[in-house]
Amino acid sequence: MGILKDAILDALKEQGVKAEWIGEKPRVLKTAAQSKYDDLRKVERNYTRGVHIARKEVCNDKPRI
Numbered sequence: 001m002g003i004l005k006d007a008i009l010d011a012l013k014e015q016g017v018k019a020e021w022i023g024e025k026p027r028v029l030k031t032a033a034q035s036k037y038d039d040l041r042k043v044e045r046n047y048t049r050g051v052h053i054a055r056k057e058v059c060n061d062k063p064r065i
Contacts, residue, residue, distance in 0.1 A: 012019040
C-alpha cells in the first residue's frame with residue numbers, strides 16, 4: 001500500500017474504527033459501540049411497531065356502540 005493509504009488506515013485505527021481498503025476507497029466497518037446502538041434501535045423500533053399493531057387489532061375487534 002502507499003504511504004497515504006497507510007496513514008489513513010492508522011488514523012482510523014487510532015479512533016477505534018476498523019477499516020480496510022476495497023478498490024480505491026477505504027471501507028469503514030462499524031465499531032462495536034455503533035453496532036450495539038444499531039441493534040438496540042432496531043429492537044426498539046420493532047417493539048414499538050408491534051405494540052402499535054397490537055393496539056390497532058384490539059381496537060378493531062371491539063364492537064362499536
